[in-house]
Amino acid sequence: MGDARHEWMRPGAHEVAPGVHRIPLPLPNDGLRAVNVYAISDGDGLTLVDGGWALDEAREQLTAGLRKIGAGLGDIKRFLVTHAHRDHYTQAVAVRREYGSRVLLGEGEQHTIRKLMDPGHTPLDKQVELLTACGAKPVRDAVIAARGTKYRSTDWEEPDEWITESTDVDLADRPLRALPTPGHTRGHVVFVDGSSGLLFAGDHVLPHITPSIGFEQAPSESPLRDYMASLRLVRALPDMRLLPAHGPVTDSVHQRIDELLDHHDRRLATTADVVARGATTAYEAARALTWTRREHALDDLDPFNQMLAVLETSAHLDVLVLQAKLRTETIDGVKHYTAA
Numbered sequence: 381m382g383d384a385r386h387e388w389m390r391p392g393a394h395e396v397a398p399g400v401h402r403i404p405l406p407l408p409n410d411g412l413r414a415v416n417v418y419a420i421s422d423g424d425g426l427t428l429v430d431g432g433w434a435l436d437e438a439r440e441q442l443t444a445g446l447r448k449i450g451a452g453l454g455d456i457k458r459f460l461v462t463h464a465h466r467d468h469y470t471q472a473v474a475v476r477r478e479y480g481s482r483v484l485l486g487e488g489e490q491h492t493i494r495k496l497m498d499p500g501h502t503p504l505d506k507q508v509e510l511l512t513a514c515g516a517k518p519v520r521d522a523v524i525a526a527r528g529t530k531y532r533s534t535d536w537e538e539p540d541e542w543i544t545e546s547t548d549v550d551l552a553d554r555p556l557r558a559l560p561t562p563g564h565t566r567g568h569v570v571f572v573d574g575s576s577g578l579l580f581a582g583d584h585v586l587p588h589i590t591p592s593i594g595f596e597q598a599p600s601e602s603p604l605r606d607y608m609a610s611l612r613l614v615r616a617l618p619d620m621r622l623l624p625a626h627g628p629v630t631d632s633v634h635q636r637i638d639e640l641l642d643h644h645d646r647r648l649a650t651t652a653d654v655v656a657r658g659a660t661t662a663y664e665a666a667r668a669l670t671w672t673r674r675e676h677a678l679d680d681l682d683p684f685n686q687m688l689a690v691l692e693t694s695a696h697l698d699v700l701v702l703q704a705k706l707r708t709e710t711i712d713g714v715k716h717y718t719a720a
Contacts, residue, residue, distance in 0.1 A: 423552030431472030462582025488567025490599035515661030563607020
């Protein structure tokens with residue numbers, strides 16, 4: 381990990397504020413490569429923001445990180461989970477089974493959790509359905525071929541408590557406010573430590589990448605509209621240090637939100653332009669756009685990232701429809717877009 385950009389992934393327990401340690405945990409075969417969980421002193425125990433992916437290696441690194449601050453898994457009183465993606469939620473469930481820690485999650489994740497708990501659930505079934513409506517048959521077929529047949533519904537359980545609206549979470553040493561920020565998922569929440577000027581941001585605000593939008597089992601009608609509204613909601617708060625789930629801690633939430641809003645405004649304009657130049661479906665528009673900071677063509681991405689790219693394009697197209705800049709109609713199950 382000689383690359384300074386990846387230094388944040390170095391294992392350990394890294395103090396980011398008095399009584400708050402960042403513990404990076406590994407992810408398997410994932411471009412993100414690691415997820416931060418934050419261990420917060422809470423009287424005679426700990427509260428963790430996010431839990432990581434339920435993997436042997438992640439458990440080992442979490443145990444080692446906690447040991448460095450004189451604690452163990454049994455000292456975790458509760459997990460405050462920002463959203464129901466596997467890399468944030470499943471290890472919290474696994475630790476709860478052994479040690480009785482409480483798990484809290486935003487109520488907007490109920491639809492997704494209940495689908496994931498169904499033994500008959502097929503992974504990515506919602507995404508396959510959406511790709512069909514995007515006219516992305518090649519991507520849909522590649523995703524179906526790659527997703528495999530094994531699925532363990534036992535990785536998933538409901539939390540002990542659903543977080544509703546803006547909820548105060550009283551820790552022994554500091555108050556936190558759970559603030560719903562739908563967009564990345566319907567039930568995503570961030571945790572605000574106003575007294576210390578810290579934002580535990582989950583995947584809502586990331587320092588190096590733009591979060592995926594609506595990648596879940598039961599997305600809202602317009603995840604991108606929700607996401608941009610949530611960014612503006614957090615932007616209206618006093619500026620804070622950004623404690624993200626993926627990437628290093630940075631000094632200004634406001635600066636990064638401004639960059640993210642500008643990115644999506646520019647992307648909306650570019651997406652409208654490719655429709656004006658003849659793209660009529662989300663798949664055609666995604667192929668006319670470039671992807672990542674390296675500006676790859678869609679066909680250069682692997683099937684999973686092609687899926688994310690097409691669905692992100694669809695989210696931008698649907699916002700343009702809401703803004704009355706495009707019109708849409710469904711023909712033979714595929715959504716088509718034209719200039720308004």
